[in-house]
Amino acid sequence: xxxxxxxxxxxxxxxxxxxxxxxxxxxxxxxxxxxxVEWLREKGLAKAAKKAxxxxxxxxxxxxxxxxxxxVVEVNCETDFCAGSAPFVAFVKDIATAVIENNPADVDAxxxxxxxxxxxxVAEILPEKVMSIGENLQIRRFARFAENTSVAYVHAGGKxxxxxxxxxxxxxxxTEIGKDVAMQIAALNPRFWDKSQVTExxxxxxxxxxxxxxxQDPKMAGKPAAVKEKIVVGKMNKFYEENCLLQQEFVKDxxxxxxxxxxxxxxxxxxxxxxxxxxxxxxxxxxxxKEENFAEEVAAQMNMGKK
Numbered sequence: 001x002x003x004x005x006x007x008x009x010x011x012x013x014x015x016x017x018x019x020x021x022x023x024x025x026x027x028x029x030x031x032x033x034x035x036x037v038e039w040l041r042e043k044g045l046a047k048a049a050k051k052a053x054x055x056x057x058x059x060x061x062x063x064x065x066x067x068x069x070x071x072v073v074e075v076n077c078e079t080d081f082c083a084g085s086a087p088f089v090a091f092v093k094d095i096a097t098a099v100i101e102n103n104p105a106d107v108d109a110x111x112x113x114x115x116x117x118x119x120x121x122v123a124e125i126l127p128e129k130v131m132s133i134g135e136n137l138q139i140r141r142f143a144r145f146a147e148n149t150s151v152a153y154v155h156a157g158g159k160x161x162x163x164x165x166x167x168x169x170x171x172x173x174x175t176e177i178g179k180d181v182a183m184q185i186a187a188l189n190p191r192f193w194d195k196s197q198v199t200e201x202x203x204x205x206x207x208x209x210x211x212x213x214x215x216q217d218p219k220m221a222g223k224p225a226a227v228k229e230k231i232v233v234g235k236m237n238k239f240y241e242e243n244c245l246l247q248q249e250f251v252k253d254x255x256x257x258x259x260x261x262x263x264x265x266x267x268x269x270x271x272x273x274x275x276x277x278x279x280x281x282x283x284x285x286x287x288x289x290k291e292e293n294f295a296e297e298v299a300a301q302m303n304m305g306k307k
């Protein structure tokens with residue numbers, strides 16, 4: 001029995017198994033869809049697909065620099081126990097290496113690229129990892145810096161991964177500077193890197209809030225508009241200090257800003273360093289976790305039994 005590309009697609013949607021494995025299953029079963037599903041189950045691949053329906057909200061954020069190229073990735077699994085296991089950590093590190101070596105444009109391109117140390121693609125390796133690790137695994141996102149000097153930092157065993165990119169001059173080693181900046185980003189999660197990035201609509205909203213708060217304060221409400229304006233300007237400076245990395249108070253030394261720290265530390269080493277960019281990933285950020293309700297689950301099972 002012959003089969004078409006649409007049959008492969010249908011089998012993939014039915015089982016959530018990779019395209020190549022679905023095609024192989026149809027070849028082995030002469031295009032019989034039911035037998036192809038059975039073939040996948042016998043090979044253990046359909047079991048992996050079943051796991052893919054479960055929510056993967058735990059996992060690891062990881063950053064690394066290899067041969068001057070930096071990458072930060074987030075890979076998700078289902079439980080903390082899995083996230084801390086050696087096989088999962090090794091898989092996440094391999095994914096970071098795949099990003100560094102292949103320079104994929106997006107997650108789909110990453111899945112189609114070669115898995116480190118293998119002739120298989122990431123997509124072909126993934127079902128095997130799901131089977132051996134025993135949980136649904138999802139490669140969620142990544143970023144890559146190939147220019148300038150990148151410094152990686154991983155906080156709390158993978159809770160947060162930060163990749164900082166610096167323009168370094170003078171032949172100095174800026175690793176410690178980069179790590180300090182990365183730790184600042186991990187700890188405070190600034191909304192902007194520099195005050196120049198704060199958009200007009202954000203500024204107007206902050207000014208509006210500041211003025212509204214003054215109107216509600218009996219001591220401030222009656223003050224002249226010019227005085228209120230000066231106070232608002234002061235509050236904007238405070239906004240920059242709280243929300244913009246380079247204007248933030250340096251955590252390790254509150255007597256200076258991050259921008260000042262970078263300049264002074266670079267000068268002390270005999271060179272100069274300019275902050276260019278950074279990426280901060282926190283594992284599970286924005287993923288809605290499924291909340292289990294044991295009472296509802298039992299009730300549902302009892303109702304099914306009555307039918």
